[in-house]
Amino acid sequence: MEYENLRVAFEAQMLEMYHPVIGIIDTPWLKRAEGEADYENEYVQGCWVGYQVYRAALVRALPNPRSETYVEYFPDVEGGCFNEAKYIAAVNAALTAAGITVKEGV
Template identity: 40%
Template structure:
């Protein structure tokens, strides 16, 4: 993982913690809790695996009489990539 990704993860975690968890803490040390929650949060993100479809799969090829060798169907492939990402159920934003 690159330092930029680690930094972005940490920023997202800190923002979530400060907004959602911090207001609910009535006793104890928020800093200790934050340190304890960071490792499982980060580990959960590491556990995510997205398997993209195989670009060479025959279903992404379209054959026409006037085109030798067929054409790659980008739209269908990208739709399947999007489905693979959203199938994680993580609410990832796709730009």
């Protein structure tokens, strides 16, 4: 996700999560410090840093579907066939190993 889009998503989430609860999160509270790299409010700045770390942790490399690992060969079929079930299981395993919950049946 592009940096500015990430920031827009962060600010929208801050407004959605905290405004109804305590009523103090609003656009001025999300004011950026000079240079616009950081927020003036230390709490919001800490949340922003944590949000970036959280989002970066979601980036994972998935198994290569073109790998021979996911090709099955049958005696009566010329060439190999892609084993989609085996590939999906490998993707789910990679996501689970990264601490990401995989919801079945979606």
